[in-house]
Amino acid sequence: MIQTAPIQQIYDVAAIRRQFPVLSREVKGKRLIYLDNAATSQKPQVVLDALTRYYTDINANIHRGIHTLAEEATAAFELTRDAIQRFLNASSREEIIFTKGTTESINLVAYTWGRQNIKAGDEIIISTMEHHSNIVPWLMLCEEKGAVLKVIPINDDGELLMDEYKKLITKRTKLVSVVHVSNALGTINPVKEIIKIAHEAGAIVLVDGAQSTVHLDIDVTDLDCDFFAFSGHKLYGPTGIGALYGKRDLLLSMHPFQGGGEMIKEVSFQSFSYNDLPYKFEAGTPNVADAVALKTAFDYTEALGKENIRQHENELLSYATEQLDAIEGIRIIGRAKEKISVLSFVVENVHPQDLGILLDNRGIAVRTGHHCAQPLMDRFGIPGTTRASFALYNTKEEIDELAIGLQKAIKLLS
Amino acid sequence: MNNNKPILEIENEIVEEFSLFDTWDDKYEYIIDLGKRLPPLENEHKKDENKVRGCQSTVWLVADYKDGRVYFKAESDAVIVKGLISMLIRVLSGHTPDEIINAKLDFINQIGMTSHLAQTRSNGLLSMVKQMKNYALAYKVKNAVV
Numbered sequence: 001m002i003q004t005a006p007i008q009q010i011y012d013v014a015a016i017r018r019q020f021p022v023l024s025r026e027v028k029g030k031r032l033i034y035l036d037n038a039a040t041s042q043k044p045q046v047v048l049d050a051l052t053r054y055y056t057d058i059n060a061n062i063h064r065g066i067h068t069l070a071e072e073a074t075a076a077f078e079l080t081r082d083a084i085q086r087f088l089n090a091s092s093r094e095e096i097i098f099t100k101g102t103t104e105s106i107n108l109v110a111y112t113w114g115r116q117n118i119k120a121g122d123e124i125i126i127s128t129m130e131h132h133s134n135i136v137p138w139l140m141l142c143e144e145k146g147a148v149l150k151v152i153p154i155n156d157d158g159e160l161l162m163d164e165y166k167k168l169i170t171k172r173t174k175l176v177s178v179v180h181v182s183n184a185l186g187t188i189n190p191v192k193e194i195i196k197i198a199h200e201a202g203a204i205v206l207v208d209g210a211q212s213t214v215h216l217d218i219d220v221t222d223l224d225c226d227f228f229a230f231s232g233h234k235l236y237g238p239t240g241i242g243a244l245y246g247k248r249d250l251l252l253s254m255h256p257f258q259g260g261g262e263m264i265k266e267v268s269f270q271s272f273s274y275n276d277l278p279y280k281f282e283a284g285t286p287n288v289a290d291a292v293a294l295k296t297a298f299d300y301t302e303a304l305g306k307e308n309i310r311q312h313e314n315e316l317l318s319y320a321t322e323q324l325d326a327i328e329g330i331r332i333i334g335r336a337k338e339k340i341s342v343l344s345f346v347v348e349n350v351h352p353q354d355l356g357i358l359l360d361n362r363g364i365a366v367r368t369g370h371h372c373a374q375p376l377m378d379r380f381g382i383p384g385t386t387r388a389s390f391a392l393y394n395t396k397e398e399i400d401e402l403a404i405g406l407q408k409a410i411k412l413l414s
Numbered sequence: 415m416n417n418n419k420p421i422l423e424i425e426n427e428i429v430e431e432f433s434l435f436d437t438w439d440d441k442y443e444y445i446i447d448l449g450k451r452l453p454p455l456e457n458e459h460k461k462d463e464n465k466v467r468g469c470q471s472t473v474w475l476v477a478d479y480k481d482g483r484v485y486f487k488a489e490s491d492a493v494i495v496k497g498l499i500s501m502l503i504r505v506l507s508g509h510t511p512d513e514i515i516n517a518k519l520d521f522i523n524q525i526g527m528t529s530h531l532a533q534t535r536s537n538g539l540l541s542m543v544k545q546m547k548n549y550a551l552a553y554k555v556k557n558a559v560v
Contacts, residue, residue: 353470
């Protein structure tokens with residue numbers, strides 16, 4: 001049966017906002033308008049409660065203890081691994097490695113799989129719109145191994161040129177590492193197609209999911225990606241926790257990233273043997289509390305309904321695009337047909353930093369600068385942009401305030 | 415030009431000027447106006463070695479030493495930073511190296527602009543203050559040797 005209840009009735013944004021304590025604070029004497037969600041999202045009370053509850057009721061070191069607290073902590077920690085497996089639709093829980101976040105996940109692959117498999121003359125392909133965290137680890141690897149880094153170009157709308165991508169692929173291509181959704185432009189990249197093309201050439205693919213996980217449904221099995229990296233703090237979870245998904249066979253073939261406790265089976269002063277997946281890659285005491293609270297964040301967005309959230313955010317994006325297009329002097333950077341709720345723009349003869357300062361003065365938090373994507377800014381011939389990014393709790397009224405703030409700032413600055 | 419007024423006195427003048435403003439909007443409007451009126455730096459000075467790099471905006475700074483006093487000229491690609499630069503030049507330029515090295519620059523705090531010196535602003539202003547003091551120190555050392 002077709003669902004006929006209008007989304008608006010289900011999606012009560014005022015009620016949702018009350019669940020995020022920070023949204024009620026003031027900045028510079030004005031009500032906070034938080035539009036820097038692509039950098040990090042705010043946390044609902046249930047996530048904060050989960051963190052407190054963990055430390056109040058459970059706190060113990062996991063996996064090795066025999067006592068009740070250790071068992072409860074281990075169970076809670078491993079429940080999040082299961083939740084991530086479902087969230088990404090991975091085929092087994094062993095394929096989920098806890099990390100600090102996307103950056104550490106990518107570095108893990110670069111330091112382990114990369115150092116084992118990349119040789120002089122081999123080629124790694126990334127795209128023009130990568131975050132520095134998906135450029136620098138590969139540059140470091142290429143420098144060390146004498147490998148070559150190739151870059152997929154983009155068009156003026158901020159979309160990958162897929163024909164050019166196909167031309168970059170050679171029999172020396174070992175790895176394609178691309179961002180699923182651009183943090184600076186909002187572009188949703190056709191990763192499934194990218195993966196298919198790479199696999200046909202015998203290359204493996206890492207998908208940087210830092211921005212995509214909060215907006216899109218992720219299915220690593222359907223995508224057939226070899227690695228998938230994401231951070232919890234961008235999806236209403238705590239900072240310092242994220243994960244790497246890797247295909248089982250690849251993970252089995254890789255050496256550990258770090259040595260220490262947990263990642264071993266047996267140790268003598270002469271030798272050691274690795275633990276099984278996924279623990280082989282989780283040396284030391286992990287970030288248990290944040291991992292536990294991450295599951296609460298998954299539950300929270302699941303209860304709201306990802307499709308409902310997406311519809312709300314898409315409405316905000318359309319509305320904001322209309323509002324900003326109507327302001328003289330504003331040029332939106334990134335007009336991909338497929339994009340998430342990120343709006344990056346420049347204003348003629350106005351430095352993004354000045355805009356950022358004046359908007360902050362009105363309680364409006366946006367991001368200004370190169371967004372850790374300097375090569376992308378170079379592609380557009382700009383030093384940086386101002387970026388407003390919208391989350392499940394933002395409103396059209398906030399976008400109206402943004403538009404007013406921008407108009408006033410531009411008038412003052414030009 | 416010689417700056418015979420003590421640094422602290424100029425700082426106090428600025429604090430007094432800012433006390434006339436009731437709102438942040440007014441303060442920023444004034445700083446932006448100062449920024450717009452800051453004389454542009456000659457293009458020959460806008461080279462990499464004169465760059466004080468911040469994460470977002472760039473500041474170019476040059477110094478000159480004459481008759482025991484240090485003179486500064488600077489510019490930025492961001493106008494609010496230019497306004498803040500303008501005030502720093504007004505306070506520090508034309509003073510002796512010792513006066514510059516010892517300047518507390520508390521006026522920045524008193525007019526409520528401390529956040530612009532914080533690391534998070536990443537706008538190069540903190541580096542610029544450091545660089546101005548470094549120039550003063552360098553001229554002092556050079557002078558002492560000669």
